[in-house]
Amino acid sequence: MKTLLNPWFIAGCLVWLIVKTTRVLDIPVPWLNSYLTDFFAVPVITSIGLWLQRVFIIKSNYYVLSPLQVVFMVIYISALFEGLLPLLSKTYTADWVDVFLYCIGGLFFYRVMNKPVLEVRKSGKSESPKENII
Numbered sequence: 001m002k003t004l005l006n007p008w009f010i011a012g013c014l015v016w017l018i019v020k021t022t023r024v025l026d027i028p029v030p031w032l033n034s035y036l037t038d039f040f041a042v043p044v045i046t047s048i049g050l051w052l053q054r055v056f057i058i059k060s061n062y063y064v065l066s067p068l069q070v071v072f073m074v075i076y077i078s079a080l081f082e083g084l085l086p087l088l089s090k091t092y093t094a095d096w097v098d099v100f101l102y103c104i105g106g107l108f109f110y111r112v113m114n115k116p117v118l119e120v121r122k123s124g125k126s127e128s129p130k131e132n133i134i
Contacts, residue, residue, distance in 0.1 A: 002061065002117040003047060003050055003054055003061075004047065008108075008112060009043065009047045009113065011040070012040035012043055012047075015037060015040050016037060019032060019033050038102060041081070041101075041105060042070075042074055042102050042106040042108075042109055043109040045077060046106070046109050049065075050063075053065075054117075061117035061119070064114045064115065065110070070109060070110045071106070073106060074102050074103055077102050078102050081102075082096075082098055082099050
């Protein structure tokens with residue numbers, strides 16, 4: 001569960017919540033709506049995938065995604081939101097700036113968020129992955 005308590009994951013979810021609220025209240029916040037949500041899309045979606053793998057498949061808090069898996073997520077999200085959805089609905093528009101932001105978000109996820117969850121012992125020391133595999 002600690003994967004979903006990452007401060008960056010929570011920040012991305014809060015940004016999404018603020019954007020949804022401003023849309024409902026019809027208060028446009030273009031920069032937040034257009035750029036920050038696209039930056040956080042890959043880190044938030046990929047964190048959920050990482051959590052699912054840690055809890056249900058790999059069953060280890062020390063599991064991290066490979067660079068290839070993160071690249072796949074960036075390509076998948078780009079193709080879905082900038083390729084397929086604009087073809088299926090007039091609500092969505094394709095934008096190459098969004099693809100760039102998905103790439104930056106993927107790099108941010110890989111370098112900053114994609115870390116093993118280290119358990120803290122009662123003595124205050126962190127356990128290494130070899131000492132306690134779930």
